[in-house]
Amino acid sequence: MGERCCAVLRVLVLQAAWALAGGQVRYSVPEEAKAGTVVGRLAQDLGLEAGEAEARRLRLVAQGRRASVEVSGASGALLVSSRLDREELCGKSAPCALRLEVLLERPLRVFHVQLEVTDINDNAPIFPAARRNLSIAELATQPGSRFPLEGASDADIGANAQLSYTLSPSEHFSLEVKSKDENKISVLLVLTKALDRETIPVHQLVLTATDGGRPSLTGTMELVISVLDANDNAPQFNQSVYKVQLPENTVPGTVFFKLTATDNDEGINREIYYTFSDRISAKIQDLFKIDEKLGEIRTVGELDFEHIQSYDLEMEARDKGTPPLSGHCSLVLEVVDVNDNAPEVWVTSLSVPVPEDASVGTVVALLSVSDRDSGTNGRVRCWVWPAAPFGLEATFAGSYSLVLREALDRERVSEYEVEVRAEDGGAPALGARRGLRVPVSDVNDNAPLFAQAVYTVLARENNAAGAELARLWARDPDEAGNGRVSYSVWEGAAGGVGAAAGSGWRAASSYVSVDAESGRVWALQPLDYEELQVLQFEVRAVDAGEPPLCGNATVQLFVLDENDNAPALLPPAGSAPEAGAVAAEAASASSSSSFVGPVSGSGTLWAWAAWGAPAGQVVAKIRAVDADSGYNAWLRYELWEPRAKGPFRVGLYSGEVSTARPLDEADGARHTLLIVVRDHGEPARSATATLSVSLLEANEAALAAGSSASSSGSGSRSALGVDVGGAAASAATNVWLVVAICAVSSLFLLALVLYGASRWAPRAAVLSGPGPTTLVCASEVGSWSYSQRHSRSLCVADGAAKSDLMVFSPNFPPPPPGAAPKDTQPEPSALLHTPKHPNPDWRYSASLRAGMQSAVHMEEAAVLRGGAAGPEQQWPTVSSATAEPEAGEVSPPVGAGVNSNSWTFKFGPGNSKQGGPESKKQTQVSFLLRRKGESSQYSQ
Incomplete structure (x- = not known):
């Protein structure tokens, strides 16, 4: 530190010396030097001696501002008195020199001292703002x-x-x-x-x-x-594609989705509104609506899955920047199907009418079935109602064929109303129906059919030509030409009971005609019962189909007898032809009118009687026949003259002339008898016979009888039906015995035959066993039938036989005996056991008239006759028990509704109450007699 100070001082001294030399002292001092720091030895540098500075009062002269240095009075050194801040003293000026004036008094002397403040890095850089x-x-x-x-x-x-x-x-x-x-x-x-x-x-x-x-x-x-912020960010959706499902039955106005987009910009660039893309059609925009601010999308119209299954909605979100930016997304709206569509059934082809003979499997119609729904809602099942006769067959998806499952019959059902039903698989299921009208076309598969197989027609004889006899109608259920029927007579024999002898075969078309359109049966000519009793023919009904079909009906035309024939007298058995001619001429003279009084004929009948003949002796027999039938042919004989009681009488129904009392000489030698023969018709018709009876001795009477027998072929005086007694009584008696024996033997043999037939033949019991009938007649006058099960020929004696008796065998068992109700007609069996006497004025009713459709007449003298001279069996000519003991019994059919009636004869007396030597066990036999030249038959 000391070395540094020394260095600084040395510099300062050098500077001072320089300054002095230049007349000015300069010092330098770093800024921020500490107070007391010696800047320089000012007194020394000014050349002052030590102490001289104090003496001479060395000081700094202030220059208006406070100096930061001072001069030490003792040492005369220039010291730093306060902080030196170069930046404050000089700012940015460089160098920073302070000019100091140093005053030295005694002598006064002024020195200029320059003090340079040197910069040190005491200031950091400063920005205008932090x-x-x-x-x-x-x-x-x-x-x-x-x-x-x-x-x-x-x-x-x-x-x-x-x-x-x-x-x-x-x-x-x-x-x-x-x-x-x-x-x-x-x-x-x-x-x-x-x-x-x-x-x-x-x-x-x-x-x-x-x-x-x-x-x-x-x-x-x-x-x-x-x-x-710049509008550099478009609105963004969190997904590019949104998917949403919406049922098609959504109510309009339903909010189904909300859009949300974000924009990273700010301010107005961040504000977003939502719209549909311009690419969306206006039609879709009519179905949906969007809230521009909230982004809510709602339905406006109704959705239809069957029309559009999905919607691709292009949505756009735009900001409000300049220019506006937009973001896009796609909203895929899937319309969910709802079962809102019923199945639809279309008929694509219909082949009608359907022929009734169409085969099973024939395609009648082609159907198309669809459902606009999808999935289960669109799965359709179909069926036909009613189930018959049609059915459905699936051909391919949605297509069906209506086919025939059963055979058709137009006559049973001419038209079908078929309903095709369809139902989908939705919940609830929807259905549809389609009605089809299927007419059935006619095929000629039905032949005309008559209401009855056999028609019974009753027609009176002598009808007018062109008269309507009956009306037939055949039903043909086909239609149009197939059901249009035309009628015609099918040729057959005009045969029947009582056909005219020798007439031969005649076609039915010669008697009747049938109207082709109406089926009316017309008579072409008047009918004659005596010529034709039963006409059986067939009527054919033919339709107009292709091919034509036909049906037949049998018509049994029964001719009802009218009393149009008067009785005719017959010649005696074995008489000459001319005698018969005389009798016929006598009969024809009186046949034109009813008997009203004595009518004399042109011929006379002769007979002989012996004097003394007992009462009841038969002297002659009047033989007559009536071509009519039934009551019209039921003859009765009356003695017209003499009126008074004479020696002779006539059997009412037998025509036998017998002695009423023993003959004596008072009676006279000759008697002329006027005998009237009348029928029971309305009005009655009659014939008269004149009988001349000669009374002879017994031997003469026998000779007369013998000569009469020998000249029977050519004698001109042979009498009609005369039998002589008297002298030849023994011969006559022998004849009677032979006849009686033959009759009894015949009856016995007949009884054996009947018994054997009833035992061994399965169809022999005609009286009580059931059997088929060959003809059934039903009309307003009654019902009856005849049977031809078993027939045997029966020889007829000489005389003019005629088939005026039709006999019908019953085919039902007789009812148990008992009283018949009063309000019902008696059964035939009841009549057999309950004979009644006829009333002379008896008239037959409509119910009995049915049994009289075929005339009943029986030849009294010639049937089962042993011979002309022998005894004979007395036969009745009509049903009922007579008062005469010789009469048999005939039971006519009575009562309508009886299924089988017959004329039944009983051999022997008709009245069981009347006894006699000739009474025999009653035997019931049915007869059918035919004309001369034809074999008579009877059925058992």
Whole structure:
């Protein structure tokens, strides 16, 4: 330290010496030297001796400001009295010299002393402000931009004031220092990297200034660089694509999504509003609406999954910067299907009408079924109602065929109302229905069908030509031409019971005609019962289809007898032809009118009787026949003259002339009898016969009978039906015995045959066993049938036989015996066991008239006759029990509704109450007699 001081003093002395030499003393002192520091030995340097400075009062002259140095009075040294601050004394001036005046009194002498204050590095660099704020726009300022900064100042001078600058590390900024001149430099802040406010909104840097002193001093200034926001950030969505699902039945006005976008800018650049992209069509914008501020999207219209399944909404978020920037996102709206659409059924093809003969599997219609919904909601199942006769077959997806599953029948169902039903798989399920009208076209598959297989028609004889007999109708369920029926007579035999002898076969079309359109049956000619009793023919009904079909019906035309024939007298058995001619002439003379009084014919019948013949002796038999039938042919014989009681009488129904009492001589030799034969028709018709009876002796009567028998072929006086007794009584008796034996034997054999047939033949029991009928007649007058199960030929004796008796065998078992109700007609079996006497004025009713459709007549004398001279079985001519003991019993059918009626004869007396030697066990037999030349039949 001492060495340093010595060095300083030595310098000062040298300077003083120099100053003295130049007339001025110069000293230098570093600033900030401590008080008391000797600047220099002023007195010595001024040449004063020691002590002289005090004596001469060496002092500094003040120059207006306080000096920082003083002169020591004792030593005369220049001392630092207070802090020296060069920067305060001189500022930036260099060098910093203080001019001091030193006054030396005694003698007064003034010395100028120059004190140089040397600089030391006592001042650090100082910036104008400790913090400097800068604002730099982030996009407007490009890298390389320079921003001037105020440099720091240093009160020192020289090297102590030479400053260097440094900047805190930064990737965006650097420092550039340039010297403007020797004394000034410029400090520039250089932008080396673009600023991003959103990344670093504020940059804080430290600028450091360092002087050149030793040690160096530094000064700092904080640079706060605020990055000004530029609208360089578009609004950003957190997703580029948003997906949302919305049911299609969403109510309009429903908010279904809210957009949120962010903008890293600030201020107005940060304010965002939401809109639809310009690329979205106006139609979609009509369905949706967005709140520009809140970003809420809501529905405006109704959604339809079947129309659009999804919407791709391009959304845009814009800020309010200048220029505005926008961000985009896509909102994919998937419309969720709701089962809001029912299935739809279309008929793409319909082939109608369907022929009724179409085969199973025929395609009737093609259907298309769809549902606009999807998934389960669009899965459709279909079926047909009713299930028959059609069905559905799936061809491919959504297509079905309506096919025929069962055979059709237009006559049963002519048109079908088919309903195709469809139902989807939604919850709840929706359905649809489609009605189809399927008409069935007709095919000629039905033949005309009559209501009855057999028609029974009743027609009275002598009808007018062209009269309508019946009306037939055949039903054909087909339509149009297939159901248009035409009628015609199918040729068949005009046969039947009672056909005219020798007439041969005649076609039915010669009797009747059928109207082709109406089916009316017309008579082409008057019908004659005596020629034709039953006409059976077929009527054919043919439709107009292709091919035509036909149906047949059998028509049984029964001719009802009218009383149009008078009784005709028959010649006696075995008589000459001329005798028969005489009788026929006599009968024809009176056949034109009813009997009203004695009518005399042109021929006379002769008979002989023996004197003394007992009462009841048959002397003759009047034989007559009526071509009519039934009651019209039921003959009765009456003795018209003489009216008074004579010796003869006539059997009412037998026509036998017998003695009423024994004959004596008083009766006279000849008797003329006028016999009237009448039928029971309305009005009645009659014929008369004149019988001349001669009374002879017994031997003469026998001779007359013998001669009559020998000349039966040519005698002109043969009498009609005369049998003579008397002298030939024994011969007559023998004949009667032979006839009786034959009759009894025949009955016995017949009984055996019937018994054997009933035992061994399965169809022999015709009286009680059921059997099929060949003809059924049902009309307003009754019902009856006849059967031809078993037939046998029966010989007919000479005489004009005719088929005026139709007999019908019953095919039902007889009911148990019992009283018939009063209000019902008696059964045939009841009539068999309950014979009744006829009333002379008896008329048959409509129910009985049904049984009289075929005339009933039986030849009384010629049937089952052993011979002309033998005894004969008495037969009735009509049903009912007669009062006469010889009469048999015939039961006509009575009562409508009986399924089978028959005319039944009983051999033997008709009345069980009337006894007699000739009473026999009753045997029931059914007969069918035909005309002469034809074999008569009877059925068992």
